[in-house]
Amino acid sequence: MNVDQLYDTLSNIAAFVFIGLLVWLYFKPIAPDDEDSPDP
């Protein structure tokens, strides 16, 4: 595996991890003290 291929692989793994992180953050419960919604 040459340097370009290695960069390509690592870069794409980082992108997969980032997408996974976003999905996880979306479903992660909100901290209780931040759940205040504004007055309707």
Added chain:
Amino acid sequence: MFKNPLMLVALAITGVVAVWGIVDAAGLAAVAAQTVGMQFTSRAWFIMLAISFMLIVSVWLALSPYGRVKLGKDDDEPEFSTVTWLSMLFAAGMGVGLLFWGTAEPLTHYLLVSKFQDSRASIGTALFITNFHWGLHAWSIYALTGLVIAYFSFRRGCPSLVSAPILKVFGSNRVTRVVGWLSDLLAIVAIAIGLGGSVAMGVFQVKDGIDALFGLQDTGTELALGIFAVLCISYVLPLTVDISRGMAILSDAAMAVVGGLLIFILLAGPTHFLMGGIVQSVGEYLGGVFTAGFRTHTFLDDRVANWFQSWTLTYMVWWFAWAPFVGVFIARISKGRTIREFLCGVILGPTAVSILWFGVFGGVGFHGLLNLDMPILDVVRDNVSGVTFFVLKNFPLSSLTIAAVVVASFLFIVTSVVSAAFVLGMFSTAGDLNPSARVKLSWGVILGALGLVMILSGSIDAVKSIIALGALPFVYIVLLLVVCLLKALKSERLP
């Protein structure tokens, strides 16, 4: 000011880029092109997926019950009438980019597309690609970023900072504070470098306008540097004293010049040809825009791959780079509107104006090529910033229209630099809505230095590479901000 680590680090990073560029502009451009090329090759799919995600989320939010949520308290009313609001959005979307690329971009795409398609069919494709670059996807990036800032500022009472939604949604701890700090830093770097590119584009445009107006040739970098010096003198005063009302008048004047120019070209030019082209563009755009957002050109040859990197991908990361800057502006004028009104106005209005603009200016170029045998493709190949003036020379009152474009370009650059120095000052001082003159002047100097770097690099391709280098990391921040918004909306009690 010098006790603020964010301000110091941001000034240091942008300052190092500026000094590097002034000392060795070609070296910086080469490193930027190589780095951006590697990133675009491996992450093209990610960028296209991200822009389509932004559009899909925008449409879903506008149509969902969350569309009824107000950007402000439930009894807040919009500050501006809908017509004034829409015209201010147009002003944010127009600017020096449209003046620069109006004729040049469709013709540049035509040069490549006509190698694969029948030359007349290529015109439709070239206009479609241009509209794709400036249309719904671009504005959904601006709209969602602006929506995040507006929602958290006006409804949740946060400062207008990129880091504020992250801290609000995930709570303040060591990790979120570091991520928030880095987000503010990356936003500042992306805006500063992106604006430096716009300054350079504007200066190139003004220079070619002056060349065309006075019949000058081979004025080289000297005239560009002279224009740059006048520009720097022009924006020092607005940065040191508050003349926001005067700046608004200048911005309106530039918009009036641009609007008048559009109507003049439409009526004085081949009107039926232009209107026919515009209507066809609308149809082709609506028919293909969704699939175009997922097109990565993976199975085509290197010529298309290189074009895709230097145009579509560069544009898309450029919109991400400008998103915090434009987002702050459109958020500030949109208090009291619902999410549905905000998204429809911000995405549909400027997209419609862009299609009209490229239909008129691109159409005039294609009309000259097809029916008048103008050597316009040679001008596109040799000097892309002179294309608009080449077209205007073939119209009556050309001295007047060329002078109008020169003046409008200059005004757009001055107002952009002043606004950007304000936003950068605000971002780098923890959301202070009245950053001191010293802070704004510091950013004015850095923006000027970055603009000088881009001018010294001497080519639009180099400018685009340097901008993309500054903007790429910010793609991730914008996606994180959208997740913050979606998460916060889950806790809304719907009206």
